[in-house]
Amino acid sequence: MKKYCFLLALLFCSVLLHSQDRYFLNSDTRLYTSKSTSGDFLGYFKYGAEVRLLSENENGWYKVKADNLSEGYVPEKFIAERLNAKDVQIKDSENPIIEGGDAYYGGNHLFVLVAGLKARAQPDKNSKTREILYTGDPVAVNYLPKNPDEWVNIYGRIDDEYAQFTLRKFIGKRPDFNALVKDFDKLDVSNSTERKTIGERIVELAWNSDKTTLTPAYQRYYEVVKQLNDPKLLADTELNMAIAKGLSKHKKPEEITAFTKKVEFILKGTKTKSLYFTQKDLVKIFGKPSKKATVSDECGIYLSELFYYYPDLVASVDENKNQAEITKVFINENNKVVFNANALLDNTLSEKTFIEKYGTYIGASIKAPHFYSIQLEDSEFTIEFRDGKLFTVEIIFYC
Structure with a gap:
């Protein structure tokens, strides 16, 4: 009988512990190694941190698992099933975690x-x-x-x-661009390994900062790249330097709008000033699609969730309304994009030439190499290069 009661008690505790999977800390606190705030601790929690309970309340303490899987103890008063605007937070002045609300991130x-x-x-x-x-x-x-x-x-x-x-x-804490530059400039020129390490950090931080810092960042990094004599790295860096030059002289929004205002497509020899066709004309010009698929469109930005896929292009199609909208064009000898008489994007256009000609109009990111954007009024062109050649132009509509 005692054994049966004991098993029931264990089952009850297990149900109690797991009935609420998510618990939160309603204040700054620490993960202690024992049930005492005067004892040693493993790390810092910030308000809103999620934990898993590993024990019942033991004299005002819970054993918990942190999100990095470390285990320790926190005071019971800081454990909550949900956060509340009325929570009275106790700040930990030694906690290195930055609270949300700065120019870079909204949360801890x-x-x-x-x-x-x-x-x-x-x-x-x-x-x-x-x-x-x-x-x-x-x-x-x-x-x-x-x-x-x-x-x-x-x-x-x-x-x-x-x-x-x-x-x-x-x-x-966020690295300081000028401090990194000083660290780089202090290094001996022969120390190419350390110069490359800091040079990479300078370049990446520049992409996460004011774009005017990109050119001085790449000027330093280029010094190291020339020392290393890696042809691919050299070519990539020279391309990025050209991108940096364009971004530092970026056109104003109204100038970009003027540049894209009269854009038109030449698709399979057919010139069109619009992205829109009737569904019947689409099939008449391009034939039956090689594939049809339904794509979720939560924002409702396309004509329909039904898409036609061709070797040359992709279109959103509303068969009931006899409407079609071009969303992606594969650039080849048949397909071109024309911004104006002096701005033709076709399959002969190299990535380097594109950057040199239109670098002041584009958006670019280190996280998406060889992809560029050109702003439209309510959308943008995403332009992709592969192996140095223009590959696709996709129309991205804003949600």
């Missing part, structure tokens, strides 16, 4: 300190890479361990499907 966060940081699916250097992060990127942080060699969950929530981990030593 820190910044990437190194170039090309791999965010892992598990707290293990051998686990798969979920994302590549760049110097100056803000990352969500709700729990930060003290040990620089411990892992941090930079997704900010306990969700195995989406969690991303990196080591504590690779994130911190």
Whole structure:
């Protein structure tokens, strides 16, 4: 009988612990190694951090698991099933995590300190890479361990499907561009390894800063690249320098609108000033599509969720209303984009020439190399190059 009651008690505790999967901290606090605020601690929690309970309330303390899988104790008064606007937060002046509301991120966060940081699916250097992060990127942080060699969950929530981990030593306060430049300039010219490391950080931080910093960043990095004598790296850097030059002299919105105002397509020899066809004309010109598919359109920005796929283009089609809208064009000898008499985008256009001619009109990102955007009134062209040649022009409508 006693054994039966004991098993029932265990079952009750288990149900109690798991009836609410998500718990939050309603104040700054720390993850303690024991049930005492005067004892040692493993790391810092920020208001809103998610935890999992590992025990019942024990004299005002819960044993919890943090989002980086570390286990320890927090005071019971800071555990909540939900957050509330009336929460009275106790600030921890020693907590290094930055609160939301700055110019870079809305929630609790820190910044990437190194170039090309791999965010892992598990707290293990051998686990798969979920994302590549760049110097100056803000990352969500709700729990930060003290040990620089411990892992941090930079997704900010306990969700195995989406969690991303990196080591504590690779994130911190936002790097200072001018300080990095000074560090670079102090290095001996012969120290190409360290100069490359800092040069990469300078370049990535410049992409995350005022675009006017891109040119001085690449000027320094280019010095190192020439030393390394890597043909591909040299070509990529020269292309990026041309992009940086264009972005530093970026056209005003009204100038870009004027540039795109009279854009027209030449599709399979047919000139059209509009992206719109009747469904019947689309089939008459391009034939039956090689594939039809339904694509979710939560914003309602396309004519229909039904898409026709051709070797030359993609179109959103409303068969009932006899309407079709071109959304993507593959550039080849039959398909071209014409902005004006002096601005023709066809299959002979190289990426380098495109940048040199139109670099002041485009948007670009280090995170999407060889993809560029040109703003329209309520949409934009996304222009992709492959192997140095123009590949596609896609029309992206804003939600």
